[in-house]
Amino acid sequence: MNAEFDTSTQLTAQSRRRWWQSSEMVALAVAAVLLAAGLAVEWTIHSEPVALTFFWATIVIGGAYPLRDAIRAVRNRRLTITVLLIMAAIGAIALGVIEEAAMLVVIFSLGEAMEAYATDKARGSISALLELAPPNANRLTAGGFTETVAVEALHPGDVVLVRPGERLPTDGTVTEGTSWVDASPVTGESVPVEASAGAEVFGGSLNGNGVLRVQVTKEHYDTILARVIEQVEEAQANRSRTERFADRFSAVYTPAMFALSVLVALVLPLFGFEWREAIYRALVILVVSCSCALVISVPVSVVTAIARGARDGIMIKGGIYLERLADIKAVAFDKTGTLTRGRPALDQVTAFGGTTEQEALALAAAVEAGSEHPIAAAITAGARDRGLDIPTARDARALPGAGMEAVVDGRAMHIGRPSDADRTDPQVGAAVAGAEANGCTAVVLREDTRPLAVLAVADQLRPDAHSTIAELHELGIERVLMLTGDNATVAKTTAHALGLDDYRAELLPEDKSAAVRELREQYGVIAMVGDGVNDAPALANADLAVAMGAAGTDVALETSDVALMADELDRLPAAIRLSRRARNNIKINIALSLAVVAILIIAALAGWMTLTTGLLLNEGSAALIILNGLRMMLPGRGETRQKRTA
Incomplete structure (x- = not known):
């Protein structure tokens, strides 16, 4: 078969043609009919001249396209499996075994058709996605x-x-x-x-x-659907270490088997074998060593795994990232929008100095009305939900890292994170500490420098966050932690509620990057999970950047290594299970193909099989490899969930 496994997804009308619209498949069908006719003539009326006519017609028609491919490979100075099979067929003709030469041509072409079918089958789920959009x-x-x-x-x-x-x-x-x-x-x-x-x-x-x-x-x-298709096409070009090793092995293995067959043809006569017998055994070695199974063993598993993930809303950008998923030792999560919903809500208002909660909330909402910060949105939404009249603010100004300030009804107001002075104040400090102990983020409303109220805003945990962390531990991930810019008290409460191994709080973007590098040195392969927009430096420094909710974020789909299309955290353990299942599938394929090749070569050296038998056993092993690889299209445990109706 072809030494290279073409993994570009063909979504054109040509790729979806029926078999009778392909000249190669028509030639194969005609050759197969001619071969069957020749065998029938030979076995029934025993007319050798007529049978030979059918066999020669089989070789001419069925061998035309393989011969063309072999000539192209030789011109490009490449020794491919197709070249070896054509040489074996020519050798069989030279030895006068025309029937076996005809069988070689048909069985080999049938094997190539089977490989093409496996490739199309693996890509089928991706092609089907594009067809979901109505024309x-x-x-x-x-x-x-x-x-x-x-x-x-x-x-x-x-x-x-x-x-x-x-x-x-x-x-x-x-x-x-x-x-x-x-x-x-x-x-x-x-x-x-x-x-x-x-x-x-x-x-x-x-x-x-x-x-x-x-x-x-x-x-x-x-559209997202079109870009998913494009991303999968590009993903199949990002080859893993295993795929690259298989390519390098094939580049050495094929010439080595050619050299072995030549050596057998030259050496066996020195030990008393007839030249005809020596050449025949050399040809059998050529046939059985041309392992289609070995060539396809890795790519078929990778392509089907990527396709399976895409069907489940897990975009894996290539074999290299599929491999890394299986090797993850530590996972670092961003907090806001990843472990939490990212939509904070007002939880509590504690007012001081004669200010009522309603008055304080109305003033805070007036100051925050011009801000796009999630906390500001939570405060203004909380005021509206309570039916409060929000006054108009003037001269509103955002203070980077320090909150907002504005003039409301002639009063200079400021709202922002608690200062050191706030924390040492008995009333304000107690309110701030109480809010943070409950996992809330506290902001302080001030008139000039006098605190009027502490507003507590809570970001709700994702409903699947706790179960996801537990699944990661079950999968043997050594360290699961949170990296956040939030304060230490809130981070501690969140980490304890989720069962995280560790947390690091009050981190600037560069601090998160340093933490990722430190974790990689300590544990090995690390994944960083975020929204794909924020924390870009940390995502870039991780071995695997995983983006949440990528279907709604163009940047996430482009910049991540693995994109969880839905806003569902439990897709991450499913992705790890998929990658580990693919790795096991690849190991089985490689071991099986190498074992079959070793057995067949030994049998060929001993003279225990014919050209036809060797090729049939070779193609049979390829069929097993393909079927095993296509098993990746079936969902594994924990990779899909039963869909519920609305």
Whole structure:
């Protein structure tokens, strides 16, 4: 078979042709019929001239394409398996065993077809993803009517109508309607999510029981689904150490087997063997040593594992990262948006000096109204939820690292993190300590320098965070810890609640990078898990950068080594299980292929098999390798979850 395993995903119409539309497959089919006819003539009417005519026709028709490939390889100064098989066929013809030469051509071509089928099968789930997006869409016109247009004709700003049970044609934002949407083909999320006005949705998702109007936000070639396909194509070019070793081994192994066959042909006559017998055994060695199984043993497992991950919402950027996933010794998590929801909510307000909680909250919301910080959003949302009237602030100004200041009703107000003076104040310090002990982040509202209130904001833990940490420990990860810029008290509470091995708090971006480097020296391969946007230096310094919720973040999809498409943390243990299963699959494939080659070469040296028998056993071992590799397409334990209906 081909010495190189072509892993580029072909999504064109040509790659999806039927077998009878391929000239190579037609030639193989004709050759197989001619071979069968020759064998039938030989076994029934015993007419050797007629049988030989069929065998010669088989060789000419069936050998045309393998001969062409062999000539190309020789011109490029490459000694491939195809070259060796053609040489074996020519040698068989020279020895006068035309029937065996015909069998070699047909069986070899059939083996190549089987390899191509395995490759297409492994890529099939990726190709199927692209086909999930419907080719046409119902675009709304200015007059309120709908027109059917090709998806390629949609542009940002267009509005499409999606009826119940239809798939969304492209990425966009819901402008009208309410429904549940199953985005599992894109994100791997196990549960359909509610979609209403303002919700972001992805092309290829299945609409539920409502009618949606969706405003297009991306061109058709830039949707998440299209980019997933592109990323998988690029991923298959990032080859692991095992794949590169297999290539290097094949580059040495093939010439070595050619040299061995030549040596056998020259040396055996010196020990009394006839030249014909010596050459025949040399040809058998050529045939059995051309191990298609050895060539395909690693790539078929890698390609299927990457495809399996993509189906489950786990984007692995290549074999090298698939391999690293299996070797992880430590995992460092960012806190906000990774272990927590990243959407803090107001938990408590403690007022001082005659200021009521309602007054303090209204003043704080007025100051924070102009800020985009998550804590500011939590405070303003808390004030609105309580029905408070929020006054208008003037001269609002953000103070980097120190909060916000503004003038509210003629009063100079400031809100920000607690200072050393706040912590030493009996009232303020007690309120700050109480908030932080409960896992909240505390901010202090001041008028000039006088504290008016302490506001506690809590970021809720992800519901699957605790179980994910427990699964990582079960998988034998030596160290699972949290790296956060939050204060030590909040970090300690969060780490204790989740069962983390360690935490490091109040870290600047450069501190997180230093921590990652230190952990790598101490434990070995380390993964950093974040949102793919923040903590870029730490992600870059880790052996494996894992991004959460990459379906909603372009940067995350581009910069991570492994992207968890859904906002679900438990996909990380699933990814590690998948990688370890792929590694075991590869080891089995390599061991089996090497064992078969060793046995067949010994049998060939001893003269225990014919050319046809050797090739059949060789192709049979390749079939076993392919089937074992394709097992990766089946879900393993803990890699998928039962989907629940909304």
